[in-house]
Amino acid sequence: MPTSTPKHSSTEVLIIGAGLAGLAAATRLAMFGKKVILLEKHYVVGGLNSFYAKEGRKFDVGLHALTNYPSPSSGKSSPLLKLCRQLRLPLDKLDLLPQSSSRITFGSQSLCFNNNFDYFLSQVAEIFPKSIDSFSSFLRKMEEFPAYSVDAEELSTRTILKNSGIDPLLGEMLLCPTCYYGSARPNDIDFPTFIMLFDAIFKQGLSRPAAGIRAILDPLTQKLKDLGVTRRMNCGVQSILTKDELTTGVILESGETIEAEQIISTCGIRETENLLKKEVIESPTVETGQFSIIESIRVFDGHPRDFGWDETVVFFNQSEQFNYNCPDSLVDLQSGVICIPDNYGANQGNKEAKLRVTHPANFSQWSALSQDEYRSEKNSWEKTILESAMHYLPNGNNLLPQLIKKTLMTDTFTPTTVKRFTSHINGTLYGSPTKRRDGATKYKNLYLAGTDQGYVGIVGAMLGGIAVANNQILRKG
Amino acid sequence: MDKEKVKQIVLDIIAEIAPDEDLNDVKSDIRLRDQLDLDSMDFLDIVMELRKQHGIDVPEAEYRELESLDSCANYLLPKFEAGAAA
Numbered sequence: 001m002p003t004s005t006p007k008h009s010s011t012e013v014l015i016i017g018a019g020l021a022g023l024a025a026a027t028r029l030a031m032f033g034k035k036v037i038l039l040e041k042h043y044v045v046g047g048l049n050s051f052y053a054k055e056g057r058k059f060d061v062g063l064h065a066l067t068n069y070p071s072p073s074s075g076k077s078s079p080l081l082k083l084c085r086q087l088r089l090p091l092d093k094l095d096l097l098p099q100s101s102s103r104i105t106f107g108s109q110s111l112c113f114n115n116n117f118d119y120f121l122s123q124v125a126e127i128f129p130k131s132i133d134s135f136s137s138f139l140r141k142m143e144e145f146p147a148y149s150v151d152a153e154e155l156s157t158r159t160i161l162k163n164s165g166i167d168p169l170l171g172e173m174l175l176c177p178t179c180y181y182g183s184a185r186p187n188d189i190d191f192p193t194f195i196m197l198f199d200a201i202f203k204q205g206l207s208r209p210a211a212g213i214r215a216i217l218d219p220l221t222q223k224l225k226d227l228g229v230t231r232r233m234n235c236g237v238q239s240i241l242t243k244d245e246l247t248t249g250v251i252l253e254s255g256e257t258i259e260a261e262q263i264i265s266t267c268g269i270r271e272t273e274n275l276l277k278k279e280v281i282e283s284p285t286v287e288t289g290q291f292s293i294i295e296s297i298r299v300f301d302g303h304p305r306d307f308g309w310d311e312t313v314v315f316f317n318q319s320e321q322f323n324y325n326c327p328d329s330l331v332d333l334q335s336g337v338i339c340i341p342d343n344y345g346a347n348q349g350n351k352e353a354k355l356r357v358t359h360p361a362n363f364s365q366w367s368a369l370s371q372d373e374y375r376s377e378k379n380s381w382e383k384t385i386l387e388s389a390m391h392y393l394p395n396g397n398n399l400l401p402q403l404i405k406k407t408l409m410t411d412t413f414t415p416t417t418v419k420r421f422t423s424h425i426n427g428t429l430y431g432s433p434t435k436r437r438d439g440a441t442k443y444k445n446l447y448l449a450g451t452d453q454g455y456v457g458i459v460g461a462m463l464g465g466i467a468v469a470n471n472q473i474l475r476k477g
Numbered sequence: 478m479d480k481e482k483v484k485q486i487v488l489d490i491i492a493e494i495a496p497d498e499d500l501n502d503v504k505s506d507i508r509l510r511d512q513l514d515l516d517s518m519d520f521l522d523i524v525m526e527l528r529k530q531h532g533i534d535v536p537e538a539e540y541r542e543l544e545s546l547d548s549c550a551n552y553l554l555p556k557f558e559a560g561a562a563a
Contacts, residue, residue, distance in 0.1 A: 032525045076497075076514045085495055086518060470521055475537060 010259035011037040011230070013473065014250060016237055016275075017266035019047020019422070020458055021450030021465035023220045025264050027087050028469035030227035037258060038229055039250075041236040041423055045221055047266070047450070048422050048429065049213050049458055055409050057299060060212045061421055064339040064356065065313060067181065067200035068459045069098055069207040071115040078204050080459050086466050087220070094215050097345030099206040099312035104173045105392055106317045111173050115205030124170065134165035147195035150437040154190035172322040176315045177201055179324040180337050180358070182456030184289045184430035187324050193454060200457060206312060208344040216458065236423075240265070240275045240446070247446045250275075264439075264468055266450035267423050268431045272441075280441045280448070281434075289428035290326035292415035294361035296385045297354055301406040304340045304353050307399050314338040316392040325360065326426075331381055332360040333388045352408060357389040363415035363427040378412050385412075422451075430456060439468040447472045478557045480550035487549045490526045494519055505546040527553070532560055 013029050015022045018040035026038045044050050049062040070078035070091070084091045101114040111127055113120040125132050141164070146152050157178075161171035175189065178197040183189035189197075209215030224231055236253040240263065249259035265272040270288055273280045280286075304310065317335040324335070342353040369377060386403075390396030415427035424431060435454030439447040447468045455464035488500055491513070498513050509515055520540055527533045533556045535543065542552035 032529055081497070082516070082518060085497075086522070088493075090496065466518075470518065474525060475521065 007256050008259070009037070009256075010249070011035050012260070013037075013262045013264065014258055014260035015039065015264045015266065016250070016272075017041075017047060017423075017450060018045040018231065018233075019266055019450055020049055020216070020461040021453070021468075022047075022264070022266040023217070023224070024083075024087060024462040024465035025266075025449055025469040026229050026231075026465075027220060027223055027227070028466050029473060030224060030229045031088070032474055034473070036229045037260070038224065038231045039235045039237060039252075040231070040233050042421060043234050045231075045233075046213060046217050046421075047461075048418070049217075049461075050421050051213055051217070054411055057409070058212065058214075059297065059354075059411065060341075061413070061417075063208065063213045063458065064337065064341075064358075065099065065181075065201075065206040066094075066096065066208055066459070067197070067204065067206060067457050069096065069115050069205035071098070071205050073115075073117055079200075079463055080204075083459055083462050083466070086470075087223070087462070089216075089219055089223075093219060095210040096207040097210055099208075100310050100343045102206065102313040102315075103311055104176055104315045106169060106173050106176070106322070107320050109169060109173075109320070111170075113202055115207070117203045117205075120202050128167045128170045131166040131170055135170070138164045138166055142195045142198060145191065145195055147192040152192035152437075154192065154435070156188050157191050157194040158188045160191055169320050172317070172320060174198070175322050175324070176317055176335065177313075177337075179322075180315060182430055182460070183324065184291065184428065184435070184451075184454075185433045186290060186326065190435075190454075193456065196460065197456070200459065206344075208341060210345065212341075213458075237267075237275055239277065240272070242276065242443060245442070245444055247276075247443050262445045262447070262473060264447045264449050264465075264472075266448070266465070268425065268450075269434060269436060269448060269452040270425050270432055271423060272446075272448060274425075276443075280443070280446070281436060286434045287432055288425055289430060289432045290363075290426055291324070291429055292326070292361055292363045292418055292427040293358050293429060294331050294366075294381065294385070294412065294414050295356055295358045296382050296410065296412045297356050298386065298403070298410050299352055299354050299408045300403060301352055301408055303350060304342055304355075307403065308394050309340060310343055312340060312343045314392050327360050327362050330362055330365050330377060331385070333384070335360070336385075336389070338389050338392060355389075355403075357385050359385060361415050363419070366414045367416050367419075367427075374414075374416075378414065382410055382412050424451070439464075439472055478554065478561060480554055483550045483553050483557060484546045486531070487523065487543075487546060487553070490523055490530070491515070491519075493526065494522045503546065505550075508544045509546070510544065531557070533557065 012035040015038045026036050030036050068078045068080040104111045238251045238253045241248045269286050336359040339356040390400045419427035431451035436448050449465045449468040453464040524535045
């Protein structure tokens with residue numbers, strides 16, 4: 001077995017990061033004969049949407065839901081179908097289990113949705129009867145807005161909602177799932193992203209591959225292997241080399257140099273600037289993202305139905321005012337997301353089930369803790385988070401002792417875990433509020449893909465990677 | 478090589494790109510976009526597959542020549558013949 005790798009190599013395209021954008025871009029380029037090297041700093045692929053095993057059980061990191069479900073009502077317009085076509089990945093191989101139903105609860109008010117958009121519309125009409133007309137106009141405004149175009153104007157959704165005439169509570173309730181599933185902006189979401197997520201979550205819907213995120217990652221890594229892509233794990237980049245207006249390659253943390261004709265960086269705008277030691281795009285300020293999360297996972301004996309819990313995802317907020325910010329404390333309990341992955345698919349007879357609860361969390365405070373403090377904070381928050389979440393599940397407060405008794409194991413990941421999987425500064429989920437949709441930088445052969453392209457979620461990240469591969473490299477021959 | 482063969486080659490490529498489309502009744506003289514669910518990404522793939530499988534280059538300015546099976550046949554046949562002769 002060779003013990004050392006060559007200290008110099010070269011390739012046509014070098015991709016930094018084997019998250020979903022990097023995997024998708026690598027697949028497209030290799031399909032059409034490009035020589036590709038794919039580098040990943042972590043020891044598993046997937047980035048934010050990765051997986052791990054603990055005590056013999058498999059866990060997904062990011063995946064609460066695969067959005068853009070191609071339901072009978074959304075038909076062929078789902079971007080998920082485009083994605084499968086582009087990667088030659090048959091949709092039925094994903095074995096998608098549709099959600100049962102999900103809910104947004106603000107204080108005492110709830111709004112339910114499932115994969116039939118008409119049901120959501122009827123919920124809005126029932127709960128906010130005075131907003132029927134203004135909500136219809138708002139839907140039209142969303143349809144007319146060029147949200148999917150690369151130069152869509154990044155207007156404030158909060159301002160648009162405020163001026164729309166719809167009930168302020170309905171506006172806040174719409175912001176909650178859209179922000180949680182993809183906003184890099186503090187306490188707001190830009191309008192194009194809001195529309196894409198509104199379509200992805202409400203018009204199309206939620207599902208989950210039966211095998212979790214590996215249903216996507218495994219066939220893609222196999223495809224890359226078949227196509228001859230060199231994939232290197234545990235392989236961090238120390239710097240990107242430049243000469244005038246071009247990049248020439250990278251130096252790895254190991255000291256090895258790889259020359260590349262073109263580079264796609266999926267690690268983020270600010271993170272890429274750090275590798276270049278200078279700014280990547282012309283715009284004067286690239287903001288640093290702040291939003292990160294803590295997620296507490298509980299594996300319990302039985303099925304969620306034994307507890308009378310048949311919903312898939314619950315977005316909740318204590319009051320009628322939604323606050324989406326990096327908190328001043330370790331964790332913000334005011335709002336959060338509960339996901340019960342075993343409630344995807346109608347009659348899954350699982351012997352054990354998971355309950356996942358997510359809250360905003362502060363990266364700097366978590367990363368400043370000593371190892372002992374970290375462990376003890378994690379344990380105590382695990383308990384607090386569970387107790388708080390029970391307020392939002394049917395009969396939760398009464399069922400809490402029973403759930404604790406049936407608990408088989410718990411695990412909690414924090415903003416520092418997110419950083420380990422994504423290398424994002426501040427362990428942000430969605431990167432910088434500054435986005436670069438077309439992926440262009442001031443270096444002619446360096447492109448950004450992934451989080452800071454602004455197409456979020458599993459489907460968005462992959463379509464973003466595909467778009468950069470198609471438009472910046474394949475189209476140019 | 479003749480026009481019918483070129484049309485079949487294009488249909489085979491579409492079948493590969495969009496296995497969920499029913500190609501049994503595609504009309505030669507109607508725009509592909511009007512009878513099938515194909516977008517610009519799919520047309521890029523037709524171009525990329527033509528290059529990969531048959532060594533035929535379609536410059537970006539000429540993508541619109543591929544709008545229907547008839548126009549594909551007219552536009553691509555000389556390219557196939559030139560390739561065969563070379």
